[in-house]
Amino acid sequence: MPDVREWSRHDAARFVRVPGPEDDKYSRGVVGLRTGSVAFPGAAVLGVEAAWRTGAGFVRYIxxxxxxxxxxxxxxxxxxxxxxSGARVEAWVIGSGTDAATRTADDEHELREILDDAVPVVVDAGALDLAAGSRAPLLLTPHGREFARLQARIGASPDEDRARxxxxxxxxxxxxxxxxxxxxxxxxxxxxVILVDAGTGWLATAGTGDVLGGVLGALLAANPDAPVAEVAATGAWLHGHAGRIAAGTGVHGGGHGHPIVALDVAEALPRAIADVLA
Incomplete structure (x- = not known):
C-alpha cells in the first residue's frame, strides 16, 4: 500500500505567495495555456480565468x-x-477542452515541443495520450474514465484501490x-500519495476540471522550486475550497449548499486564497 497523507489548509498556505514590493508581473508567475477548441471554446475561458484569479502575474493564451x-x-x-513557439512561461496547461481524435499534425507537433521542454506542464483531457515518454516535469489530471484509458495505454491493470x-x-x-x-x-x-478532501458534490459539473487546470498552472508558475505533487495538492485544496464557497456549504462543507457552475468556482478563488492567508 502507498503512503497516503491528507493535505490541509495549513499545508496549502505554504504555497500561496503574497506579492511583495519587489515583485512584478513576471516574478509572480507566467502561465501559458494551450486549451480549448472549436467544439469547446469555454474550456479556454475557464482555465484562463482561473489562472488570473489564482494570482498569476501574466497569462498567455495560445x-x-x-x-x-x-x-x-x-x-x-x-x-x-x-x-x-518562443513563448516564455514558467508553466503550461494543455489539453483542456480538446479531443485527441480531432488533433491535427501541427497541433501534435506543438504539443510535443511543449512536453519535451524543461517547463512544468499540466496535462489534461485531450493531451493525456501524449504524456508517456515526455521529458518535461508533468502533472497529469485525469478524471476516472480518462484514468482508465490512461491505465490501458501504459499497460497497468485495473485496481479498485484508487491510491494504489x-x-x-x-x-x-x-x-x-x-x-x-x-x-x-x-x-x-x-x-x-496525497489525499485532498476539501470539496463539495456540487463541483461535479462541466468545466470545473478546466478551472482546476488554470489553478494548477498558476501555482506551478509561482512556485518553480517546489515539489510538483505538493503544489498540485495545494491547487486541488484551493479548488475544492472555492467550490464550497461558491456553493454556500461553509468552510467545513456543512449544509446542503446549492448548484454552481464552473465560472462560479473561478470567481470564488480570490476569497479561497484570502481564507488560506487569514
Missing amino acids: GGGRAADAVMARRPETVVSTQA AAADAATRLGAVVLLKGAQTLIADPDGS
Missing part, C-alpha cells in the same frame, strides 16, 4: 478562432497568440498524477 475571441472578451488582460492505482501510474509514467474525484489523490513517482 490559440485562435472562437476560443481566442472568447478569452479576449472575458479577460482582455490576456496575451493571445496563435503559436507556442494512481501511485502505479505515476511510477510507470515518471509523472505526478492527480486523480480527480470526490476525494482527489495526487500520486508522486516515488510512490507517495
Whole structure:
C-alpha cells in the first residue's frame, strides 16, 4: 500500500505567495495555456480565468478562432497568440477542452515541443495520450474514465484501490498524477500519495476540471522550486475550497449548499486564497 497523507489548509498556505514590493508581473508567475477548441471554446475561458484569479502575474493564451475571441472578451488582460513557439512561461496547461481524435499534425507537433521542454506542464483531457515518454516535469489530471484509458495505454491493470492505482501510474509514467474525484489523490513517482478532501458534490459539473487546470498552472508558475505533487495538492485544496464557497456549504462543507457552475468556482478563488492567508 502507498503512503497516503491528507493535505490541509495549513499545508496549502505554504504555497500561496503574497506579492511583495519587489515583485512584478513576471516574478509572480507566467502561465501559458494551450486549451480549448472549436467544439469547446469555454474550456479556454475557464482555465484562463482561473489562472488570473489564482494570482498569476501574466497569462498567455495560445490559440485562435472562437476560443481566442472568447478569452479576449472575458479577460482582455490576456496575451493571445496563435503559436507556442518562443513563448516564455514558467508553466503550461494543455489539453483542456480538446479531443485527441480531432488533433491535427501541427497541433501534435506543438504539443510535443511543449512536453519535451524543461517547463512544468499540466496535462489534461485531450493531451493525456501524449504524456508517456515526455521529458518535461508533468502533472497529469485525469478524471476516472480518462484514468482508465490512461491505465490501458501504459499497460497497468485495473485496481479498485484508487491510491494504489494512481501511485502505479505515476511510477510507470515518471509523472505526478492527480486523480480527480470526490476525494482527489495526487500520486508522486516515488510512490507517495496525497489525499485532498476539501470539496463539495456540487463541483461535479462541466468545466470545473478546466478551472482546476488554470489553478494548477498558476501555482506551478509561482512556485518553480517546489515539489510538483505538493503544489498540485495545494491547487486541488484551493479548488475544492472555492467550490464550497461558491456553493454556500461553509468552510467545513456543512449544509446542503446549492448548484454552481464552473465560472462560479473561478470567481470564488480570490476569497479561497484570502481564507488560506487569514
